[in-house]
Amino acid sequence: MNFDLPAELVDLQATVRKLAQERIAPRAREIDVTEEYPEDLFELFVETGLTGLCVPEEHGGSGAGILGLTIAIEEVAKYSNAAALMLLLTRLPTGPVMIAGSDELNRRYVTPVATGDARAAFGLSESQAGSDVMGMRTKAVPDGDDWLITGTKCWMSGVHQADWYCVFAKTGPADSRAHDSVTAFIVERSWPGVEVGRTDRKMGVKGVDTGELILDGVRVPPGNVIGEIGGFRLAMLGLNSMRPIVAARGIGLAEGALMYAVDYVKQREAFGQTIADFQGIQWKIAEMATEIEAARLLTYRSAWMADRGQFTKEWVPFLSMAKYYATELAVKVSGEALQMLGAAGYMQDHPLELYYRDAKQLTIVEGTSQVQLGLIARGVLDRDLWWD
Numbered sequence: 001m002n003f004d005l006p007a008e009l010v011d012l013q014a015t016v017r018k019l020a021q022e023r024i025a026p027r028a029r030e031i032d033v034t035e036e037y038p039e040d041l042f043e044l045f046v047e048t049g050l051t052g053l054c055v056p057e058e059h060g061g062s063g064a065g066i067l068g069l070t071i072a073i074e075e076v077a078k079y080s081n082a083a084a085l086m087l088l089l090t091r092l093p094t095g096p097v098m099i100a101g102s103d104e105l106n107r108r109y110v111t112p113v114a115t116g117d118a119r120a121a122f123g124l125s126e127s128q129a130g131s132d133v134m135g136m137r138t139k140a141v142p143d144g145d146d147w148l149i150t151g152t153k154c155w156m157s158g159v160h161q162a163d164w165y166c167v168f169a170k171t172g173p174a175d176s177r178a179h180d181s182v183t184a185f186i187v188e189r190s191w192p193g194v195e196v197g198r199t200d201r202k203m204g205v206k207g208v209d210t211g212e213l214i215l216d217g218v219r220v221p222p223g224n225v226i227g228e229i230g231g232f233r234l235a236m237l238g239l240n241s242m243r244p245i246v247a248a249r250g251i252g253l254a255e256g257a258l259m260y261a262v263d264y265v266k267q268r269e270a271f272g273q274t275i276a277d278f279q280g281i282q283w284k285i286a287e288m289a290t291e292i293e294a295a296r297l298l299t300y301r302s303a304w305m306a307d308r309g310q311f312t313k314e315w316v317p318f319l320s321m322a323k324y325y326a327t328e329l330a331v332k333v334s335g336e337a338l339q340m341l342g343a344a345g346y347m348q349d350h351p352l353e354l355y356y357r358d359a360k361q362l363t364i365v366e367g368t369s370q371v372q373l374g375l376i377a378r379g380v381l382d383r384d385l386w387w388d
């Protein structure tokens with residue numbers, strides 16, 4: 001057993017840490033206030049090769065894998081969860097293509113994301129079908145060799161910036177709940193019938209909008225089917241392999257929040273000593289530090305597993321644990337850290353109220369905490385996770 005990161009990932013961590021401290025931290029509050037997409041940070045990610053981290057070298061990336069992207073996102077999320085989401089979006093919509101798409105699809109759609117020539121977004125959820133994915137109503141009907149897709153996807157992160165969308169639609173009967181009734185497609189933004197709809201007014205992670213994608217009889221050629229017709233399993237494989245990457249947004253946020261609060265309590269005085277001198281505060285710090293390290297271990301292990309292709313059903317509990325634990329921890333630590341600053345923590349002069357608002361998103365996206373608990377429990381009941 002070896003807990004050391006490989007040398008190239010240690011270098012990556014140091015590089016992204018410096019970038020995050022010098023270029024991303026100073027922008028975080030402004031992004032939150034203006035709610036404007038930080039094009040400068042996107043360009044920074046492109047220039048530094050971070051958009052291609054998770055893409056194999058043969059498709060134009062650097063091949064650092066899911067662990068590489070996890071480490072980079074952890075560093076960025078210490079200062080800005082919006083910027084961390086921008087990096088996550090290099091993998092969420094491309095994941096299904098890398099897992100099951102043809103070489104041609106990878107070349108046409110994944111390579112431009114790696115090089116920063118294109119952006120993409122992921123369309124699974126619908127207003128009536130979030131956790132209950134099979135309740136989706138977006139429909140793809142055959143028309144000659146092509147497919148015609150109609151429906152509305154919602155809460156889609158990065159919908160405005162995307163050049164293409166990974167969209168899931170029913171290819172089986174509309175009311176079917178059978179997994180082979182859903183198929184993944186790539187839909188280009190510029191195609192007739194594709195329209196970005198309503199933008200959501202959200203609580204946190206501002207700057208990277210979420211919103212609707214309206215598809216009205218969009219003609220999709222057969223080559224743009226990702227994997228097989230009826231490949232709903234692909235959605236799950238894609239999401240399973242994303243668990244460490246979402247978890248990284250949680251651990252980075254928790255680390256950033258705790259570090260900020262610790263620096264504050266060491267200099268803030270009350271009752272003739274600093275706040276850090278109180279044992280009650282020290283124990284809080286110790287508890288949070290312990291839980292952060294536990295979450296990091298779960299997250300790194302899940303990334304290591306995902307890079308080995310261990311994101312099929314039997315590995316789900318390990319992946320879901322990382323997402324569940326790290327994102328719930330982000331909410332807990334950002335709340336406790338804010339509390340350690342008292343009134344100052346509640347004000348926009350400090351970043352903790354921003355961390356607190358951003359953290360809540362993480363327990364909802366890509367499978368809520370309750371959905372993760374269901375998956376973990378199923379794994380234990382099925383003995384995919386068992387200890388003898």
Ligand SMILES: Cc1cc2nc3c(=O)[nH]c(=O)nc-3n(C[C@H](O)[C@H](O)[C@H](O)COP(=O)(O)OP(=O)(O)OC[C@H]3O[C@@H](n4cnc5c(N)ncnc54)[C@H](O)[C@@H]3O)c2cc1C
Nearest residue numbers: 122123124125130131132155156157210365366367368370
């Ligand atoms: C900021 C943001 C960005 C997002 N970005 C994207 C994106 O890019 N692409 C995309 O496709 N989607 C995106 N989503 C949607 C997200 O994936 C869904 O919100 C999520 O899957 C939950 O679905 P829901 O909101 O419909 O909640 P519901 O499914 O309606 O759930 C409501 C509540 O019930 C609980 N619940 C549901 N089922 C169960 C159960 N079986 N047992 C116990 N409790 C249960 C849930 O945990 C939740 O607390 C985004 C959401 C947000 C908030």
